[in-house]
Amino acid sequence: MLSDYGYIVNELNMLGVEIKSTKRKEMIQTILNRFGVRLVNETLSIECSL
Numbered sequence: 001m002l003s004d005y006g007y008i009v010n011e012l013n014m015l016g017v018e019i020k021s022t023k024r025k026e027m028i029q030t031i032l033n034r035f036g037v038r039l040v041n042e043t044l045s046i047e048c049s050l
Contacts, residue, residue, distance in 0.1 A: 002046050009042040 012019060019028050029039060038045050 002048060004044045006041075006043045008044050009039075 009019065019025055032039055032044070036046055
C-alpha cells in the first residue's frame with residue numbers, strides 16, 4: 001500500500017479548498033475511484049504490489 005500520509009488533503013486545505021461538504025466529498029470520491037485511490041481519514045492511498 002502506498003499512502004500520501006495526508007499531504008494532498010492538507011495542501012488543499014492550505015489553499016482554501018475544503019472537502020468536508022457532502023457534495024464536494026462526493027465529487028472528490030468519484031475522481032479518486034476512477035484511479036483506484038481511496039480516501040480514508042484525509043489520507044490518500046492505493047493498493048499495489050512492489
